[in-house]
Amino acid sequence: MNQRVRLGDSVEELIERARSGDSEAMEALFRRCRPRIDELAARRLARRPPSSMRPSDIAQETALRAFNRFSTFKGTTEAEWLSWLMSILETTAALSFRHAGRQKRDDRGAVPVDGPEAAKVPASERSPSQAAALEEAWQSAFAHIFQLPDEQRQAIWLCHLRELRVAEVAERMGKTEAAIAGLVQRGLKALRLRMTDGAVAEPSDARVPAASEDAALALLTYLRRRDAGGDVDPAAFVAEHPACADELRDMLDWITRIQAIRPTRFEA
Amino acid sequence: MLLPGSRVGEYEVARLAAAGAMCDVYEARQAPGGRRVALKVLNESWCLQGDVVGRFLNEARLLQGIRHPHVVALLACGSLPNGPPYMVLEWLPISLADALSGAAGRAATPAEAVRVALQMADALGALHERGIIHRDLKPENVLLDVNDLAVAHSRLADFGLAKVRGAQATDIAAVHVSTGGSVALGTWDYMAPEQWIKSKDAGPKADVYALGVLLFQMLAGRLPFRAEQPKDLMCLHLFEDPPLHLLGERTPAVVRDLVARMLSKTAPARPSMQEVLAGLSEAP
Numbered sequence: 001m002n003q004r005v006r007l008g009d010s011v012e013e014l015i016e017r018a019r020s021g022d023s024e025a026m027e028a029l030f031r032r033c034r035p036r037i038d039e040l041a042a043r044r045l046a047r048r049p050p051s052s053m054r055p056s057d058i059a060q061e062t063a064l065r066a067f068n069r070f071s072t073f074k075g076t077t078e079a080e081w082l083s084w085l086m087s088i089l090e091t092t093a094a095l096s097f098r099h100a101g102r103q104k105r106d107d108r109g110a111v112p113v114d115g116p117e118a119a120k121v122p123a124s125e126r127s128p129s130q131a132a133a134l135e136e137a138w139q140s141a142f143a144h145i146f147q148l149p150d151e152q153r154q155a156i157w158l159c160h161l162r163e164l165r166v167a168e169v170a171e172r173m174g175k176t177e178a179a180i181a182g183l184v185q186r187g188l189k190a191l192r193l194r195m196t197d198g199a200v201a202e203p204s205d206a207r208v209p210a211a212s213e214d215a216a217l218a219l220l221t222y223l224r225r226r227d228a229g230g231d232v233d234p235a236a237f238v239a240e241h242p243a244c245a246d247e248l249r250d251m252l253d254w255i256t257r258i259q260a261i262r263p264t265r266f267e268a
Numbered sequence: 269m270l271l272p273g274s275r276v277g278e279y280e281v282a283r284l285a286a287a288g289a290m291c292d293v294y295e296a297r298q299a300p301g302g303r304r305v306a307l308k309v310l311n312e313s314w315c316l317q318g319d320v321v322g323r324f325l326n327e328a329r330l331l332q333g334i335r336h337p338h339v340v341a342l343l344a345c346g347s348l349p350n351g352p353p354y355m356v357l358e359w360l361p362i363s364l365a366d367a368l369s370g371a372a373g374r375a376a377t378p379a380e381a382v383r384v385a386l387q388m389a390d391a392l393g394a395l396h397e398r399g400i401i402h403r404d405l406k407p408e409n410v411l412l413d414v415n416d417l418a419v420a421h422s423r424l425a426d427f428g429l430a431k432v433r434g435a436q437a438t439d440i441a442a443v444h445v446s447t448g449g450s451v452a453l454g455t456w457d458y459m460a461p462e463q464w465i466k467s468k469d470a471g472p473k474a475d476v477y478a479l480g481v482l483l484f485q486m487l488a489g490r491l492p493f494r495a496e497q498p499k500d501l502m503c504l505h506l507f508e509d510p511p512l513h514l515l516g517e518r519t520p521a522v523v524r525d526l527v528a529r530m531l532s533k534t535a536p537a538r539p540s541m542q543e544v545l546a547g548l549s550e551a552p
Contacts, residue, residue: 021516071513138499143465146506146533157507263500 011078018070026070030063033085037062040089058096062089091165094229138261144194145187145258152187155180160258165227166220181220188254215244219251270294270348276307277344279356290314291324295359304359305343310352321353327427328355330400338391340411340425360423362415365407368486375489378519378551380417384410385483386548391424392479393541396472403463403470404429405478406455407485417486433471456498457481457491461506461533473535476544480530487523488514492531506533523551 004024011032017025041059066073066088073084145156151173158169159180170177218241225232234252238245269292274281279296285306286293294307314320331342344356364384368376376384388410395402404426412420460477463470484492492511493504510531515524526547532538539547 021518068511071511139465139502142502142506146461146465153507157503161503161507261499263495263503264497 011081012076015073015076015081026067029081030067033081034059034063036082037085037089040086041093058089058093061096062092065092091168094165094227141195141258141261144191147194148187148190152183152190155183156187156191156258159184159223160255161262163259163262166223167227177224178216178220181223182216184223185216185219185251188251192250192254212244212247214241215247215251218244218248222248222252270307270309276348276354277346277356279305279307279344281307285361290320295361296356306357306359306361307354308357309348309354312350312352315352323428324353324355327430328353330427330430330432331355331357334395334398336391336394337421338387338423339394340423357425358423360411360413360425362412362420363408364410364412364422364482364486367412367415367417367420368407375516376417376486378487378523381483381486382523382548382551384417384420384422384486385479386545387422388424388479388482389541389545389548392472392475393545395424395430396475396541399433400427401431401433401470401472402427402429402475402478403431403467404455404458405475405482406458407482410482431470456501457493459505460535462535464502464505471535472541473538476530476538476541477532477535479541479544480527480538483523484510484515484527484531487519487527488516490514520552522547526551 009025009028011029014025014029014032018029037059038055041055041062062085066085069088073081075081075084145153145161147153148156154173155169158164158172159166164172166177166180170180173180175183218237222232222237225237234249234256238249238252241248269284270276270281272281272283276296279298280300282295282297282304284292285295289311291308291310294309296305296307297303298305310321310324328342328345331340332345335341340360341358342355343358345354347353375381388405392402392405402424405424409424409426411423411425413423414420458478458481460470460474463474463477481492492514493501493508495501495504510528512524512528515527526539526544529537529539530544
């Protein structure tokens with residue numbers, strides 16, 4: 001049941017009432033903290049080189065994520081509330097930096113529109129057959145990921161399709177970050193086997209090549225660097241890990257393929 | 269298009285009630301002053317499409333063999349003189365979609381939601397016992413006798429995508445219609461993961477999933493998964509946990525747990541329709 005919100009209501013009161021389903025208190029809580037989110041987003045962006053990202057975009061996305069995940073907030077005080085918002089803002093900012101980095105990499109092949117190369121560039125609009133082929137490709141990829149063992153499927157979904165931080169994935173799945181890297185590693189191997197050989201690999205399937213510990217550790221390092229918002233160059237990263245270079249290269253290649261089909265706009 | 273006053277068998281057309289993409293629905297009367305009925309006619313433009321006509325005829329054939337208090341009743345069927353096939357159904361002009369949107373998108377009360385879900389589980393359970401899978405449960409296909417969920421009697425309608433499995437298949441299906449192996453059939457928002465992947469393989473548990481989505485929608489006032497693009501929606505249905513916290517504290521724990529199980533990603537993890545029926549019957 002909604003009660004009237006007053007200016008004098010404390011954040012603690014609003015949290016308590018929002019938690020009990022009071023939508024007006026929920027709105028007031030987010031209105032009250034919005035200037036603080038704006039300020040934090042501006043500060044977070046100030047630590048980065050200039051880019052097309054705007055603090056207001058990060059703030060808006062943070063508020064939306066926090067709103068959708070309010071039920072997972074367990075604190076009661078204003079300090080806990082701000083700390084929780086800060087952690088969401090960090091995740092949001094890291095994801096945005098990563099997407100911006102990817103966009104930048106994608107732009108590397110750009111040519112000036114008035115240059116002679118422009119005439120050779122194919123039209124960006126897809127033909128119906130191209131669109132159909134693309135649709136078949138993502139449907140097939142999702143179907144293969146879906147058929148992985150539960151935990152591997154969940155780890156790949158959260159780490160690479162939702163692009164959550166590995167620490168957050170570990171918390172959600174009640175595992176260590178190393179265990180998550182191991183699940184992703186095994187999942188990617190099984191996925192490769194399924195998609196390239198058409199094999200149906202079960203967890204115990206002997207056809208899934210053994211996963212090396214070195215590669216799992218390297219993958220964890222990769223995920224942490226990615227989460228920190230760094231622009232990880234796959235080739236350079238593989239070169240840093242010669243002991244498991246082939247396996248690592250293969251995994252990063254599959255991660256890139258999965259990221260290419262990741263969902264873009266949804267509410268969760 | 270049929271004009272008011274036209275006669276179709278023993279029925280007289282009163283007015284065009286709804287014009288759909290494939291079918292027009294007319295309000296008609298059995299005799300002047302007699303009971304109202306819905307006359308559903310396949311659009312002429314679709315009459316050259318073999319699979320569309322096949323689905324329409326199969327729906328009529330299937331409904332002919334079903335008498336259930338929560339399945340829309342078929343009163344007659346045939347073809348108009350100029351060719352298009354038709355069905356005469358009981359008159360139920362309100363859908364669950366109307367009832368939910370009429371309340372400005374608000375959620376139903378848990379008692380109302382459980383009541384409607386129980387009736388649908390009863391209907392779907394009876395179909396499953398006969399080897400029939402509906403495959404297109406959604407608010408638009410749940411018809412109500414009155415616009416009040418607290419007292420309405422609901423009926424399951426639109427069997428255009430229904431599939432018959434087992435020995436009954438050849439008895440019921442008038443025309444073979446290919447479900448094209450990998451083509452996704454159904455309405456995106458209510459489709460189970462296996463239906464997204466390969467509709468042909470979807471069994472009765474796909475209806476359990478759709479009823480889980482419907483129950484969630486009634487309780488939360490919104491769909492569990494929302495996205496505009498099919499790719500994004502498929503991802504959510506295949507991989508994302510349903511946001512059960514949106515069901516709110518007023519939803520009894522037993523119902524919340526049941527919804528969670530009905531929305532399980534894999535079919536074996538979902539309860540059967542009979543188990544759903546039993547679970548809903550226990551709801552306070």
